[in-house]
Amino acid sequence: MTDLPFVSALVQADLPVWEQCLQTEFLQKMENGTLSEDCFKSYLVEDSLYLREYAKIFAWGMTKATTMAAMRTYYSLLSFVQENEDLTRLRYLEEYGLREADIQSLPLRPENRAYLDCMIDAARNGEGEAECLMACLPCMLSYGWLFQKLLQRSPAVKDTYYGALVLDYAGPGYDAACRAWAERAEAACTGLSPERAARCRAIFHACSEHELHFWEMCATPRTDI
Numbered sequence: 001m002t003d004l005p006f007v008s009a010l011v012q013a014d015l016p017v018w019e020q021c022l023q024t025e026f027l028q029k030m031e032n033g034t035l036s037e038d039c040f041k042s043y044l045v046e047d048s049l050y051l052r053e054y055a056k057i058f059a060w061g062m063t064k065a066t067t068m069a070a071m072r073t074y075y076s077l078l079s080f081v082q083e084n085e086d087l088t089r090l091r092y093l094e095e096y097g098l099r100e101a102d103i104q105s106l107p108l109r110p111e112n113r114a115y116l117d118c119m120i121d122a123a124r125n126g127e128g129e130a131e132c133l134m135a136c137l138p139c140m141l142s143y144g145w146l147f148q149k150l151l152q153r154s155p156a157v158k159d160t161y162y163g164a165l166v167l168d169y170a171g172p173g174y175d176a177a178c179r180a181w182a183e184r185a186e187a188a189c190t191g192l193s194p195e196r197a198a199r200c201r202a203i204f205h206a207c208s209e210h211e212l213h214f215w216e217m218c219a220t221p222r223t224d225i
């Protein structure tokens with residue numbers, strides 16, 4: 001992504017945080033095949049709740065769209081997240097006897113709520129598309145980066161129970177989508193005032209930190225499912 005200077009600098013600055021994500025107990029155990037199904041099930045439930053709320057970030061973004069191009073970015077992101085990402089997750093949930101409808105009333109854990117509140121704040125109170133995309137980007141880009149790394153380091157992970165999920169996020173489809181989002185974010189962040197650019201970097205970084213907290217949370221399973 002060297003042709004995307006703003007986004008590349010954001011990613012470079014946050015690689016240490018993403019490295020820390022890879023070192024979390026949850027991802028280490030996923031990588032070495034010792035993750036308990038309880039933890040994984042709990043992650044899937046939490047992430048399903050997360051993705052439901054994540055959709056609302058785009059809704060806030062849409063209220064501020066001033067061009068059709070911006071509008072299209074939001075709905076293509078929304079449909080990618082809701083349709084592509086959902087397939088594997090729903091299959092796993094089904095294996096656990098959980099239907100999407102059954103989990104909707106569960107509360108979000110505090111780390112999850114805090115992350116979503118941070119993104120919603122950026123999308124609702126920011127000036128426009130740049131702030132909204134900065135809030136959404138660490139989620140997408142860090143997943144692509146993390147799962148590609150995990151697969152490179154431990155190719156055997158693809159033959160484990162968690163292989164399907166890893167391959168989804170490490171695969172060319174997700175990578176292409178990440179690239180498109182990064183290009184869109186680059187365009188939205190080109191030519192911003194230094195103050196606004198700094199605010200955008202702060203949003204991106206805060207959201208990377210929340211990704212880390214989310215992974216840390218996942219080492220301990222929920223007790224209500």
Ligand SMILES: Cc1ncc(CO)c(N)n1
Nearest residue numbers: 047050051139140143214
């Ligand atoms: C918490 C979280 N971050 C990122 C992604 C990738 O979309 C996800 N599914 N969940």
